Amino acid sequence: MERAPVGFDQNSSGAAGDFPSLLRRKGLLGPAAIAPMPQAGAAQKIWEQTEATTILAFKFSGGVLVAGDRRATAGNTVVYDRADKVLEIDRHSIMAIAGVPATAWEMARVLEHSLQYFRRTQLQEMSVDGKVRALSKLLRDNFGFVMQGVGVVVPIFATYKGNSKPEARLYFYDAMGAQFEATDYAATGSGSPAVRGILYYENHWGAKPLHKLSENEAVSVALRALDTAAESDTATGGVDRSGKIYPLIKIVSREGITTLPESKIAAVFKETVA
Amino acid sequence: MIEEPYRWVEAIANRREYLEAQLAPGSPIAALGFRDGILFLTVGQTRQKIFEIYDRIAMGAIGHPGDIERLRMAAIELASTEGFTRSAADVSLRRLVHYSLSPVMKSAFEQINGPPYLARMLFAEVGRRPEEDLFLRVEYDGEIATNGATYAQARQDFAALSGTQQSRELMEQFLKDQHTPDSTFEAALNSALDAWSIGHMFLQAGETKKLPERAAVVQHRQEQLVNAGIEAAVLERDGSRAIRYRSLSDKELRALIRD
Numbered sequence: 251m252e253r254a255p256v257g258f259d260q261n262s263s264g265a266a267g268d269f270p271s272l273l274r275r276k277g278l279l280g281p282a283a284i285a286p287m288p289q290a291g292a293a294q295k296i297w298e299q300t301e302a303t304t305i306l307a308f309k310f311s312g313g314v315l316v317a318g319d320r321r322a323t324a325g326n327t328v329v330y331d332r333a334d335k336v337l338e339i340d341r342h343s344i345m346a347i348a349g350v351p352a353t354a355w356e357m358a359r360v361l362e363h364s365l366q367y368f369r370r371t372q373l374q375e376m377s378v379d380g381k382v383r384a385l386s387k388l389l390r391d392n393f394g395f396v397m398q399g400v401g402v403v404v405p406i407f408a409t410y411k412g413n414s415k416p417e418a419r420l421y422f423y424d425a426m427g428a429q430f431e432a433t434d435y436a437a438t439g440s441g442s443p444a445v446r447g448i449l450y451y452e453n454h455w456g457a458k459p460l461h462k463l464s465e466n467e468a469v470s471v472a473l474r475a476l477d478t479a480a481e482s483d484t485a486t487g488g489v490d491r492s493g494k495i496y497p498l499i500k501i502v503s504r505e506g507i508t509t510l511p512e513s514k515i516a517a518v519f520k521e522t523v524a
Numbered sequence: 525m526i527e528e529p530y531r532w533v534e535a536i537a538n539r540r541e542y543l544e545a546q547l548a549p550g551s552p553i554a555a556l557g558f559r560d561g562i563l564f565l566t567v568g569q570t571r572q573k574i575f576e577i578y579d580r581i582a583m584g585a586i587g588h589p590g591d592i593e594r595l596r597m598a599a600i601e602l603a604s605t606e607g608f609t610r611s612a613a614d615v616s617l618r619r620l621v622h623y624s625l626s627p628v629m630k631s632a633f634e635q636i637n638g639p640p641y642l643a644r645m646l647f648a649e650v651g652r653r654p655e656e657d658l659f660l661r662v663e664y665d666g667e668i669a670t671n672g673a674t675y676a677q678a679r680q681d682f683a684a685l686s687g688t689q690q691s692r693e694l695m696e697q698f699l700k701d702q703h704t705p706d707s708t709f710e711a712a713l714n715s716a717l718d719a720w721s722i723g724h725m726f727l728q729a730g731e732t733k734k735l736p737e738r739a740a741v742v743q744h745r746q747e748q749l750v751n752a753g754i755e756a757a758v759l760e761r762d763g764s765r766a767i768r769y770r771s772l773s774d775k776e777l778r779a780l781i782r783d
Contacts, residue, residue: 269608272604273605273608278609360608363608367604369576373575
């Protein structure tokens with residue numbers, strides 16, 4: 251006789267442990283909506299979507315530092331000046347986002363739950379490669395939206411796994427989901443050209459290469475890079491000196507993730523940047 | 525056949541007898557709320573019996589591995605989708621068990637042409653304070669026992685699960701005497717191990733109501749731990765991390781055993 255209990259899916263062995271497909275089965279995660287193409291002569295741009303901007307990450311002596319400015323913009327309007335673009339996914343992984351926060355935060359939420367769901371159902375941690383690929387799949391699923399000009403997300407993913415070579419791993423993505431592993435540093439978002447310039451310079455001709463920097467030196471480089479980006483890119487918040495709003499900085503190391511307290515960032519800023 | 529009410533009652537009784545016999549050898553599991561969290565503990569050699577369900581929820585189970593697996597998977601799915609669509613704070617063990625698992629297990633048990641779930645489960649949800657810890661035991665027929673106060677018993681800060689009623693009641697009797705919710709991890713670990721030993725000594729069905737001598741409990745535990753390993757996990761009370769479940773290794777626990 252059919253058991254068919256409410257809320258149970260008898261066909262799901264759970265062997266895949268794939269959370270997005272569970273959400274789809276329950277109708278909680280739709281496929282990318284395909285909006286009709288705009289008619290000729292119709293207004294091409296009806297609204298300005300909110301976008302988050304510059305993020306950067308690099309490896310230093312204590313792990314990976316991930317930093318993001320706090321500004322979210324829509325066209326030339328500043329929507330928010332305390333946006334959180336550096337998101338914790340699990341105890342050792344950070345996803346930082348540039349692009350549309352509406353999509354990015356949802357993506358981070360799916361990713362976070364996917365990793366937990368995998369661990370709980372399969373009774374083992376997902377591998378680093380599995381995590382990197384999971385984010386890539388989410389980006390690819392979102393590509394329908396990107397083609398319509400909405401919801402583009404370009405994230406950075408940083409993770410740390412002791413006893414593996416290299417221990418700190420850093421990836422950046424394009425909007426279609428291609429993943430690129432960065433050896434030293436990565437930056438995405440509208441202010442990233444300036445940031446990449448600075449990180450390249452520091453890495454090659456700075457006092458020491460990025461991977462040898464101490465924590466304070468690394469924070470200083472990150473603050474200088476974001477401040478430089480903000481100098482020419484209006485969409486990047488940089489450091490708000492009058493409002494005392496500092497970039498968000500997190501560090502992934504063997505021990506897990508640390509969010510640097512604002513007081514510490516302020517101290518480094520005062521000493522080496524301002 | 526089952527259209528006749530009498531036959532149905534008889535079939536249910538047979539089924540209950542069969543399930544009890546199947547569950548009887550199940551190694552006991554103790555769950556103790558202590559100062560810094562909830563400790564789940566059992567002793568065994570092979571199959572994992574203690575599992576993480578969600579941020580603040582864990583489960584221990586005895587029974588058929590296939591049935592345990594389906595129920596575990598269902599519980600994780602329900603909690604995860606709830607946590608995703610609403611928030612982790614909306615995932616509640618009470619709702620999970622009362623509204624989802626229990627009705628399903630009851631109907632499977634009573635549809636006598638279909639198979640019942642051969643499983644007995646113990647769930648716990650860690651609270652901010654020991655008084656907020658919730659323990660729920662779910663039987664194969666969907667029956668739920670909680671640690672809350674009723675007319676017959678005071679609130680308990682622990683729960684036990686075992687193959688037989690006698691074994692479980694002796695474990696509960698022991699924990700009622702020995703365990704307090706403000707105890708340290710080390711004290712909770714030793715109480716849990718003793719409770720397990722008592723439960724394991726009295727697994728065979730019987731009418732024993734009296735706890736064994738302390739020396740006999742210690743001896744039994746020592747004998748069992750020669751070959752078997754300790755399986756344990758905690759749900760940490762510390763609210764600074766979202767995910768509270770942490771499994772503990774046999775090695776780190778053995779160092780803390782007192783005789």
